[in-house]
Amino acid sequence: MNLRATLLLAVIALAATPVLAHPKVVGSIPAAGATVASPKAISLTFSERLFEKMSGATLAKTGMAAMPGHGAGPVRAEAALSDDGKVMTVTPAAALTPGSYRLDWFGVGGDTHRVTGSVSFTVR
Numbered sequence: 001m002n003l004r005a006t007l008l009l010a011v012i013a014l015a016a017t018p019v020l021a022h023p024k025v026v027g028s029i030p031a032a033g034a035t036v037a038s039p040k041a042i043s044l045t046f047s048e049r050l051f052e053k054m055s056g057a058t059l060a061k062t063g064m065a066a067m068p069g070h071g072a073g074p075v076r077a078e079a080a081l082s083d084d085g086k087v088m089t090v091t092p093a094a095a096l097t098p099g100s101y102r103l104d105w106f107g108v109g110g111d112t113h114r115v116t117g118s119v120s121f122t123v124r
């Protein structure tokens with residue numbers, strides 16, 4: 001293979017990289033930073049399909065309104081993925097009481113790397 005062909009292949013490889021980009025959250029309900037009425041569930045929409053067995057989320061209460069850290073702790077919730085693997089729905093075991101929350105998600109997409117992120121919101 002001559003140098004020109006090698007360079008061409010390198011360019012093709014670089015151009016193909018975005019296909020293997022890590023999954024990221026492209027939308028959530030509630031939206032990040034939003035203050036909402038107690039939601040029955042939290043949903044995250046991802047940029048690509050996640051593998052169900054290697055993906056999930058944990059929910060934590062991070063504080064009560066105007067009292068950061070007070071009443072903080074884990075919140076029992078169950079995460080499930082849609083059939084197309086792009087929407088994660090997290091359903092709390094009990095209604096969320098007023099305060100601030102953080103949803104920490106983890107997921108494995110097409111490139112098999114584990115990716116994590118979080119979405120915070122407030123329940124009024």
Ligand SMILES: [Cu+2]
Pocket residue numbers: 022111112113
């Ligand atoms: Cu990766």
